[in-house]
Amino acid sequence: MFLCINNEIWYLAYNPRDEPMEPSKKPLNVLIKQLNSYIGITLKNNIEYRGIMIHCDNYMNIILDSAEEYNDDKLIANYGKVLVRGSNILYITLAFPQKKEQ
Numbered sequence: 001m002f003l004c005i006n007n008e009i010w011y012l013a014y015n016p017r018d019e020p021m022e023p024s025k026k027p028l029n030v031l032i033k034q035l036n037s038y039i040g041i042t043l044k045n046n047i048e049y050r051g052i053m054i055h056c057d058n059y060m061n062i063i064l065d066s067a068e069e070y071n072d073d074k075l076i077a078n079y080g081k082v083l084v085r086g087s088n089i090l091y092i093t094l095a096f097p098q099k100k101e102q
Contacts (some may be wrong), residue, residue: 031056031092039064040093041084047071049084060086 035054041062042048048071052063067082068075 021074022060028056028058028060031060034094037095039095042090042093043084045087045088046088046090047076049082051082052080054081057086060089062086062089062092 020072031053034054037053038051039053041064043049047069049067049069050063051067053062054065055063062084064082064084065080068078069079
């Protein structure tokens with residue numbers, strides 16, 4: 001739901017473009033192309049998970065392998081595989097720079 005501050009925002013929120021999105025530009029298709037890539041997922045509670053995405057479904061439920069939990073860019077915990085529920089995701093960072101092993 002959008003909060004409209006002026007008529008310009010109202011127009012952008014409720015008048016979509018006349019042209020439909022290309023199939024390759026749809027968010028789910030872009031996400032699926034990133035399978036087996038290192039990504040970052042930020043949840044609505046500002047906790048971030050980083051890892052290799054090995055599965056994504058139509059609800060954007062994502063399974064990460066070698067997952068790490070971060071809060072304020074500080075490593076909190078290391079996990080093996082993690083399932084992140086799509087409804088909890090705020091945003092996803094693709095092509096996330098992977099931490100270098102020392």
